[in-house]
Amino acid sequence: DQQVKQNSPSLSVQEGRISILNCDYTNSMFDYFLWYKKYPAEGPTFLISISSIKDKNEDGRFTVFLNKSAKHLSLHIVPSQPGDSAVYFCAASALGSNYKLTFGKGTLLTVNP
Amino acid sequence: NAGVTQTPKFRILKIGQSMTLQCTQDMNHNYMYWYRQDPGMGLKLIYYSVGAGITDKGEVPNGYNVSRSTTEDFPLRLELAAPSQTSVYFCASSPQGAGGKLFFGSGTQLSVL
Numbered sequence A: 001d002q003q004v005k006q007n008s009p010s011l012s013v014q015e016g017r018i019s020i021l022n023c024d025y026t027n028s029m030f031d032y033f034l035w036y037k038k039y040p041a042e043g044p045t046f047l048i049s050i051s052s053i054k055d056k057n058e059d060g061r062f063t064v065f066l067n068k069s070a071k072h073l074s075l076h077i078v079p080s081q082p083g084d085s086a087v088y089f090c091a092a093s094a095l096g097s098n099y100k101l102t103f104g105k106g107t108l109l110t111v112n113p
Numbered sequence B: 001n002a003g004v005t006q007t008p009k010f011r012i013l014k015i016g017q018s019m020t021l022q023c024t025q026d027m028n029h030n031y032m033y034w035y036r037q038d039p040g041m042g043l044k045l046i047y048y049s050v051g052a053g054i055t056d057k058g059e060v061p062n063g064y065n066v067s068r069s070t071t072e073d074f075p076l077r078l079e080l081a082a083p084s085q086t087s088v089y090f091c092a093s094s095p096q097g098a099g100g101k102l103f104f105g106s107g108t109q110l111s112v113l
Helices: none
Strands: A010-014 A019-025 A030-038 A045-051 A056-059 A062-067 A072-077 A086-094 A107-112 B004-007 B010-013 B019-025 B031-037 B043-051 B054-057 B064-066 B076-078 B087-094 B108-112
Touching (some): A010 A019, A019 A107, A030 A062, A045 A062, B004 B087, B043 B064
Parallel strands (some): A010 A107, B010 B108
Antiparallel strands (some): A030 A086, A056 A062, B004 B019, B031 B043, B031 B087, B043 B054, B064 B076
16 A cells, blocks of 8 residues: 555656656645655755645745645755656655655656757 | 766666665765656655664565665675566665655666576
8 A cells, every 4th residue: 555656667857847746645643745866877866855844845946835734745856957767765754653654656757858 | 076876877677687786875875765657657665774773664675685884885795686677776875864855876777688
């Protein structure tokens, strides 16, 4: 049973446009959410996070939105750049879990020049 | 900056063989984790440790063992390798209180034939 779901395996956008990556979760105990970015043959790298007490967190071109009632979060990248092309993983952890992360399957983002 | 170092990068095992995947970090992080990523899937937690001498099971611990004798090292042992253990293995570390912001190694690609 997938507790963190990324239903779009891939997304293609034009350079300069907005990329929106979506993530849904089912576990009500999750209270911290993160996005990781992964290039081929490398380990994932942390991108941005959000606590359940917030509904938005922004870091430069990256913004994460959290809708707790819908159990949905999204990552917005504006403007998208070719170097953003990578697999993006949504992850979540529950309070008191020692930050054990549950990951989604990932979305491959391709930004076309 | 070395960060999290994993060795080897690639390995082919025969069914029934054993091996140890090495992981070391030079950031003095308390928390360390082992994840595996199967093709088209998200990362799944095998084992984790919150400090030297303390380890605990994750989501998919069967067929693996770990030890944590020092802060720096967190080796993962595969006993009696099976084809189902063919995967990419990632080690990660995190300082206490980092909210799930893990630092990953570059991974070990393991094939069991």
